[in-house]
Amino acid sequence: MLFAIDVGNTNITVGLFDGEKLVKQFRMVTSTKRTSDEYGVFFGEWLDVNGFQMSDITDVAISSVVPDVNHSLTSSIIKYFDVQPLVVAPGTKTGIRVATSNPRELGADRLVDAVAAYELYGGPVIVVDFGTATTHDLVLADGTFTAGVTSPGIRLAAHALWQGTAKLPEVEIRKVDTIMGKDTVSSMQAGIYYGYIGQTEYIIRKLKEESGLSDIKVVATGGLGKMISEATDAIDIYDPELTLHGLRIIYDKQGK
Numbered sequence: 453m454l455f456a457i458d459v460g461n462t463n464i465t466v467g468l469f470d471g472e473k474l475v476k477q478f479r480m481v482t483s484t485k486r487t488s489d490e491y492g493v494f495f496g497e498w499l500d501v502n503g504f505q506m507s508d509i510t511d512v513a514i515s516s517v518v519p520d521v522n523h524s525l526t527s528s529i530i531k532y533f534d535v536q537p538l539v540v541a542p543g544t545k546t547g548i549r550v551a552t553s554n555p556r557e558l559g560a561d562r563l564v565d566a567v568a569a570y571e572l573y574g575g576p577v578i579v580v581d582f583g584t585a586t587t588h589d590l591v592l593a594d595g596t597f598t599a600g601v602t603s604p605g606i607r608l609a610a611h612a613l614w615q616g617t618a619k620l621p622e623v624e625i626r627k628v629d630t631i632m633g634k635d636t637v638s639s640m641q642a643g644i645y646y647g648y649i650g651q652t653e654y655i656i657r658k659l660k661e662e663s664g665l666s667d668i669k670v671v672a673t674g675g676l677g678k679m680i681s682e683a684t685d686a687i688d689i690y691d692p693e694l695t696l697h698g699l700r701i702i703y704d705k706q707g708k
Contacts, residue, residue: 455495455509455533456699459516459525460561461584462607463675466495467696468504474693474700476502484520491525492532512537513703515560515695538703540564545705547571550597561695562600566591568698569671573689576665578656580687581695582674584608586648588655590663599663601655606676610644627679645679653686 454469460482467477478498496506512529514537516522522539529537538544540560546567550558561581566589569579575593580586585608588601604612606625614622623640631646633639660666672680672687673694681690691697 453504453508454511454513454700454703455529456696456703457512457514457516457525457537458561458564458695458699459514459518459521461518464521465696466498467693467699468499468502468509469696469700472700474696476504477693477696482518482521484518486521486524488524488527488531491528495528496532506533509533509535511535511703513540513699514538515540515564515699517559517561538706540699540702544702546702547705548591548595548597552597552600558597558600562587562589563597564695564698564702565589565673566597566698567701568691568694570595571701572691572694572697573669573671576663576668578659578668578670579694580652580656580670580672580674580677582606582672582677582680586651586674588652588659590659592665599659601659603651603655606644606648606680609648610640613640613644625676627683645683648680649683652680653684656686 456467458465463479464482465479467474512535526537529535542556548567565579565581569577570591575591577591579589584605586603586605590599591597610625614620623637625644628641628645631642633642656670660668670687671689673691678690681687
């Protein structure tokens with residue numbers, strides 16, 4: 453079985469694959485202070501609770517945008533699973549050609565999402581990931597990653613709003629039924645919710661316009677992606693498991 457691990461700035465998402473089927477998944481808060489033993493014990497307990505054993509894990513694939521986590525995490529995989537993990541990095545065989553000015557700058561998470569969207573849904577495709585940052589990436593019909601847009605994530609922007617002001621409170625980020633805010637909380641919720649819908653629609657429209665590709669599929673993922681996807685016709689597909697499947701697909705491409 454394949455253990456797929458995506459290390460993001462906010463959460464670590466783990467998926468357990470039996471062939472192409474994602475059978476279990478979980479999230480844990482990203483922390484740079486965990487030791488390899490802490491990871492190993494946690495993974496072992498989680499597998500046991502779900503009826504699996506460490507010996508069931510034959511392969512591990514990791515994507516990470518948090519370098520300080522990588523040593524402890526990979527060490528735990530080697531120590532507790534006796535498996536040498538595949539860590540997605542520049543040079544990893546993905547089937548995607550990165551045609552940006554500096555391909556090595558592209559985050560592993562964005563590359564993995566691009567692979568998954570292209571392989572599962574075809575190209576050209578715009579991949580929108582509502583994570584700690586919100587990213588919009590364009591992959592052409594021939595599998596070329598050609599452009600990306602990066603903006604603050606919904607939670608990050610909302611946090612800056614109430615942290616950077618003296619009187620605005622922390623509010624729940626949620627869908628609201630009207631943009632007509634009647635008090636401080638509802639006006640903030642409307643601004644966050646409808647503001648990100650507007651941003652999403654505009655960026656997608658501009659990517660289509662400047663690329664000259666009007667007939668292009670848009671695939672979204674990420675924690676708050678469902679809320680935004682349900683509110684706009686600009687997004688065709690919401691796939692919360694996109695990144696994990698991307699790790700599976702990349703691992704399969706290594707011919708192991």
